[in-house]
Ligand SMILES: Nc1ncnc2c1ncn2[C@@H]1O[C@H](COP(=O)(O)OP(=O)(O)OP(=O)(O)O)[C@@H](O)[C@H]1O
């Protein structure tokens with residue numbers, strides 16, 4: 715009995731916690747249009763269960779970076795790795811199947827379709843699997859929309875539309891447990907001030923209680939500082955700083971990048 719135990723122990727370190735590759739790793743990630751480089755040589759990793767906020771002034775390249783990760787655009791150079799596996803040559807639907815899910819900067823729902831139908835559609839779009847009504851209800855419960863399932867999505871407030879998009883994201887993979895990595899592009903955009911707190915709580919639930927891995931672009935700095943484990947700052951396509959929120963926000967280079975903008 716001792717020998718197999720010893721060999722199992724010697725094989726263990728490679729798979730042990732901490733030595734596994736990060737959920738997402740960007741290596742020298744670059745995207746150019748003609749002579750203009752929009753994202754330049756970005757090195758960044760998001761660890762298991764981490765919420766990393768990506769911030770930066772308008773036009774910094776944040777959405778472009780999301781497009782490179784989700785597959786809307788292919789990098790000019792560099793690599794995108796999901797759990798250590800290169801995915802940057804795969805089309806968006808293949809990346810979605812592997813567990814990269816995203817929401818978009820502007821809200822998009824079908825006004826006449828019900829809330830529950832949206833979740834059902836999202837589950838089928840990528841996974842081609844049928845979902846039971848109870849499963850749809852379960853997903854809606856997690857984003858605090860359980861009571862709105864039968865209503866047309868067009869009647870939802872902006873905050874509730876954002877929650878619906880999160881529900882669709884949770885249902886949008888072949889994995890019942892939801893996406894491996896969630897990319898949220900400005901989840902608070904267009905959301906009324908009085909709805910920000912509840913939407914923040916939904917994202918906190920996904921992160922803290924469900925242990926999900928999230929990369930979030932957000933301009934609301936109070937939300938960023940409330941939720942983020944780490945912050946990365948993009949400026950003119952270059953990663954200016956990344957690290958714990960206090961250190962990053964105190965960085966003089968970061969403050970200069972935001973000169974003239976309210977931080
Ligand atoms: N397909 C494209 N062709 C040319 N330029 C582009 C293209 N897509 C984005 N850009 C440019 O890349 C820059 C970064 O845009 P991006 O949308 O990524 O910024 P952002 O950081 O998401 O800004 P915001 O905070 O306003 O959403 C902008 O100058 C934009 O005009």
Ligand SMILES: [Mg+2]
Nearest residue numbers: 776777778819
């Ligand atoms: Mg953007």
